[in-house]
Amino acid sequence: MTHPAHDAETLRERALTTLLAARDRTTLLTSCVEEPDLTAQHSPLMSPLVWDLAHIGSQEELWLLRAVAGQEAIRPEIDSLYDAFEHPRAERPKLPLLSPEEARRYAAEVRGRALDVLAGAAFRGTRLTEAGFAFGMIAQHEQQHDETMLITHQLRRGPRALTAPDPEPAPLFTGPAEVLVPGGPFTMGTSSEPWALDNERPAHRREVAAFHIDTTPVTNAAYQAFIDDGGYRDPRWWTADGWDHVRRASLTAPLFWHRDGGQWLRRRFGATEVVPPDEPVLHVCWYEADAYARWAGRRLPTEAEWEKAARHDPATGGSARYPWGDADPGPEHANLGQRHLRPAPAGSYPAGESPLGVRQLIGDVWEWTASDFLPYPGFRAFPYKEYSEVFFGPGHKVLRGGSFAVDAVACRGTFRNWDLPVRRQIFAGFRTARSAVAG
Structure with missing residues (x-):
């Protein structure tokens, strides 16, 4: 001992x-x-x-x-x-x-x-x-x-005030587009992580049917295909609230994007650059993520599905702290801590993938899920109700996984973030899922 x-x-x-x-x-x-x-x-x-x-x-x-x-x-x-x-x-x-x-x-x-x-x-x-x-x-x-x-x-408008090295170049990801997550129970949340916040507690068993989830977050190139196909002009892909928001806010692309001739440019920390095709898409709201998923014939994963993909190890039946295991994050695992000022290319950090082979579940971009922000069974507010409890309900959607702007101390497999479905200034992207066909 x-x-x-x-x-x-x-x-x-x-x-x-x-x-x-x-x-x-x-x-x-x-x-x-x-x-x-x-x-x-x-x-x-x-x-x-x-x-x-x-x-x-x-x-x-x-x-x-x-x-x-x-x-x-x-x-x-x-x-x-x-x-x-x-x-x-x-x-x-x-x-x-x-x-x-x-x-x-x-x-x-x-x-x-x-x-x-x-x-x-x-x-x-x-x-x-x-x-x-x-x-x-x-x-x-x-x-x-x-x-x-x-x-x-x-x-902020004005010249660049912050600098950081870019992530290491990564070979174009050629692995499978999606991963099958088997059905069955898994342990969601935590009762043992000493610094976990109240909304991550307590650990509880959750039954999740088999589903497929994207191996990597949706990229800028994939999202551009949605734009080019008229996604922002077609109400078929949007919820009623989402379509109202698109028209009221005149949305036509992710925040900070603009078209110049035949290419998309973006503003990033005071500089203008060509939108990199292989990076995870960034600065999209929940409505945009949901609409893309519908356009692609898929859906956003539920919060429970996301956490099962990130923490569940089918070989042991257990839930780890992170996709790669229980060890604290290192630079080989994930893009965290403002080490870079952009997401790494999709498919980066093979050392950080889950046992099932899902990549970049931690870091790079917050990932919108389909779920409302709700308490777990047995939730108790601590040390004050205003941290989580006052936000519970259908008004806020859950984001998971952290971004390049998140420090490791505030990011783990059980960590829950939430925001209004219209928010785009946050460092959020998404990945999609689909239910597995029985038989």
Whole structure:
């Protein structure tokens, strides 16, 4: 048996590493532009970058300093300014927000105190402190806001402010277009992942009929065929709500795409480039993903189907943490953590494929599923209802798998994301599925 002190030190090191990595990324995202770009609202869908910066500090203070350590509030007068549920994003620029310099100082002071709390943490006693959950929750929260800020950078007009190397070139994928996932039960969700969030819990058995799922996400080239075939002009492929949205919003292609002569171009982090045919399609809403699937004679996978394809090992009957097993993600497994600023070509990362041979289930693009965001049987909100519970219902669709903008700490085979079916600014794509024919 491992000595308890070793367990505590391992947890402490993991918490420290993930907190520091998140702050390094936050610093990059808020230091690569000048103050006017930090305080401006680049889209009514997004907060000013400076709001995200101070909100990160506010949540860290709330949970690590006040809830875990029992400390007095540093600046209680700003609590309501950075309450995400009190002020919609479109209204946040009008608030008396901290200046960029004040926000940096505040976040740094909170972080200094939080690291002192971490140094003395016992990692036991309450559900919040058990296995360092509160520290993991805050690291995930910051990384989620880092992804949000990266979305804001994509929406921002002006010259490129961020750079990163492109993914390694990959040979054109020539494997099977789809994979058969056998029918039967599997274990969905988790009761053992220490930093899993409330909506991932508890583990439960789910029966899933046999189905086929795309080996890779749908590519830009495949999606262009839908456009060229008049997909955006044909109501046959759209739900009633989707067709209404297409006409109201005048959708004709994924967000950031435009046609120049005979080719499609896209804007990506301040630069214009030819849409790469072999990359997974990006910046499509749920309605677009659903319409493409119908056009192709297929459908979006349900959330349970997606997770079975990602976690189930037919040889053992068990469910792994990731498609490739239980090991934490490495650069050979998936495109995560803003290491690149684009998806890798479809078919990349063979080391990350599932036991059935499905690729790129983790990283690259969030994948829309057919499912509404609903609680699992036995769900209990923790540590606050506003993380998941208030979003349950038919208004939000589930996304799975993470994107190139997601850090590994906030991405696993059980991780659930959700958004409104009209959202396109997020780094979302999809893959399709079809039911297996009996007999």
